[in-house]
Amino acid sequence: MSATPRNVPSRTDSDPLPQMRWLRSSYSTGANNCVETARPASGPWAGLLAVRDSKNPAGPALLFSPDSWTGFTASLQRP
Template structure:
């Protein structure tokens, strides 16, 4: 069994994704952005990156893990 990747060293490696900014963003570029890769080894995972560093790394989460994380923030 192959372990799922946990990060992408450069979010620019995620081709053909649409990055979405948090609805809580103030426009000051101090939030996170998410994308859902549709192909490649990251398909089906949720990518999360820092909006201040769009070419920087992205963390990868399963949908269930991300939902559990965000549920604890409310």
């Protein structure tokens, strides 16, 4: 990956990632055992990809550049 992911702390009343539309993988079984992603449209994280654990939606999220996320997911598909 070209950049180290950044961590967004656990959400509080002053949510650093407010009102984002989180998307769950189509491979999810509905048992909350996957990750969710969102793209902040504004603020200091605009243009990055936010990733969180679907079992803990109020917990921390990691932020990746689009290139870093693409590289990470591509590495998972290699034999």
